[in-house]
Structures are given as structure tokens and as C-alpha cells.
């Protein structure tokens with residue numbers, strides 16, 4: 001299992017040290033939550049702060065956009081060269097066009113699904129995606145409780161991926177900790193995002209190891 005600590009729960013007053021710490025302790029990616037105060041009821045960080053995190057990171061960035069006007073934010077963050085750039089299907093009228101644009105920018109395209117969104121919404125996009133991000137909480141905040149129906153959605157998505165594009169990864173985001181990691185592995189998740197569980201742990205290495 002690949003592990004992507006979400007810096008949403010990091011100490012932003014010491015962001016560079018926080019990013020360096022999780023990279024040194026075994027993170028595979030650094031997960032960055034970009035929120036605009038419109039698509040979700042919270043506001044986070046822009047390219048200047050993400051650039052500071054990128055400078056401190058020796059692991060690739062995984063940028064999760066939770067915004068309206070996705071094409072604008074794709075162009076804004078593309079110069080930071082993240083490994084993955086995810087946008088929400090609920091907010092995009094022309095997802096295939098945006099996937100193509102992200103790929104042309106040299107970034108691996110991903111689509112995120114809110115807890116209520118059926119995996120069938122993206123069946124005909126899977127062939128062009130490198131990753132699907134399944135939200136297992138309502139997007140906007142760290143430290144929320146895992147929504148159990150995400151497990152069934154992973155299994156159903158796995159079936160569609162096997163049919164359409166077996167190389168496409170499944171990332172799960174929200175409420176992940178040692179209590180649900182075995183079920184996530186069994187269901188078929190490839191990457192887990194964890195914020196509160198890792199950054200709130202007294203022993204962050206043990207927390208990352210317990211998910212890997």
C-alpha cells in the first residue's frame with residue numbers, strides 16, 4: 001500500500017519541517033488539499049505555499065483540487081509539476097478535455113469522486129486516467145469519520161478498472177487509520193491518504209508503517 005500524508009493536518013507554521021519529516025519517515029507522496037471556499041466550505045492554500053511544500057519535499061506531490069473552475073486551477077498548479085493532479089467530477093462539464101490537458105502538461109491525471117457519486121459516472125473516462133481518488137469523507141476538512149460505503153465503491157470501481165484500464169490506481173482519502181486499513185487493502189485500494197492519523201500521532205513513523 002502506498003501512503004500519502006495529507007498536509008492539511010500539519011503545523012502550517014512549520015510547513016517545511018513537517019513535509020521533510022513525513023518524507024523521511026516513509027511517505028510515498030505528499031498529498032496537498034487545495035480548497036477554494038466555493039466547492040467546499042473551507043479555504044486552504046495557493047501556489048506560493050504549495051511551492052514551499054514542494055521545495056521541502058523529496059517525494060512527488062499529489063495535488064487534490066476541491067474547487068470550482070478546475071481549468072484555471074490546473075494551469076495555476078501545473079508549473080509545480082505534481083505527479084498527480086486530481087479534480088472532482090461533480091464540478092466539471094468537460095472532464096475528458098481537462099484530462100487531456102493535464103496529460104499534455106506532463107502530469108498524471110486523476111478524477112476525484114465525492115461519497116455520493118456513483119463510480120459508473122467515470123466508466124468511459126477510465127481509459128484515460130492514471131488514478132481515481134475516492135473520497136471516504138465529505139471533502140473540506142481533516143479528522144472526519146470514515147464512511148463505510150467507500151469499501152463497496154472500491155470493489156465496484158476495481159471491477160470497472162479491470163475491464164477498462166487495469167493500470168489505473170485507486171486512491172482513498174478521508175478518515176483512514178489503523179482500524180480500517182485491512183479492509184481497504186482487502187477491497188483493493190492502491191494508495192491511502194491520511195492527515196489527522198499521521199500528523200496527530202505521537203510516533204509518525206509507526207503511524208505510516210501501520211498503513212503501508
Ligand code: DX5
Nearest residue numbers: 006139140142143175195196
Ligand atoms: C478532505 C481532504 C483530505 C483530508 C484527509 O477534504 O481531501 O485529504 O486531509 O484528512 P483525514 O485523514 O484527517 O481524514
Ligand code: ZN
Nearest residue numbers: 033064173193
Ligand atoms: Zn485530499
